[in-house]
Amino acid sequence: MGCNHSYCKNCIVKYISSKLQENISRISCPVTGCNGELEPQNCGSILPNDVFVRWGDALCESMILVSERFYCPFKDCSALLIDECAGENKVIDQSECPECRRLFCAKCKVPWHSGFVCEEFDKFNNDERVIEGLQLMQLVKNQEWQRCPSCRMYVGRSEGCAQMKCRLEF
CATH class of the missing domain: 3.30.40.10 (Zinc/RING finger domain, C3HC4 (zinc finger))
Incomplete structure (x- = not known):
């Protein structure tokens, strides 16, 4: 035209x-x-x-429909990607960016979070989402540690009663 x-x-x-x-x-x-x-x-x-x-x-x-396009979650790449399964019940968890060759979660479109379902990963703060943080979170999960509601430090019970007192309250 x-x-x-x-x-x-x-x-x-x-x-x-x-x-x-x-x-x-x-x-x-x-x-x-x-x-x-x-x-x-x-x-x-x-x-x-x-x-x-x-x-x-x-x-x-x-x-490409807006709902089908997204960008590589790695800031140093940001390649345009197409979600070929948009709107479907996704069976594939892990995908690889064809540009930078790094793994990301095909469901929640973030860097791959091995060992955690999307709902768990979504609750992590930014520091916990980096590799070292993911390793720590895996340890937290395996050891069944909990966060102190006051100081946010991880604590684990080795013996005794379940009552814990924050170390910052002394």
């Missing part, structure tokens, strides 16, 4: 670039009152390669 309007090369490149900056992938003709849509294949010869590629990527991304 293109149109036959002519444009200044520099102006149309700036126009397309600005629309892409605004996360608009379907770019309409800049002429007032025109309902035409610019098409990448018609503009490819005048656009810098990076702008052309970015426009193509934006169009592809816009074709």
Whole structure:
């Protein structure tokens, strides 16, 4: 649904670039009152390669339903991924990012939390979610330790009664 309007090369490149900056992938003709849509294949010869590629990527991304797309949970990767099982009862727990090759949980879309179901992992604070924290949480789970409600330190009962007093209250 293109149109036959002519444009200044520099102006149309700036126009397309600005629309892409605004996360608009379907770019309409800049002429007032025109309902035409610019098409990448018609503009490819005048656009810098990076702008052309970015426009193509934006169009592809816009074709994927918002509910089906997510990004790799690792901050140094953030590759766009597609949830092929969106809305289904998921059987697959573990998945690998094709970009950075690291494992993540296919159910809750966070770095892989081996040994913990999503509900348990969801209750962890940010410090507990890193590798060392996950190892600590596995130990807590295995030893059946509990958090002190006052100081939040982990405590375990080795013997005696179940009554515990916070060490900070002395």
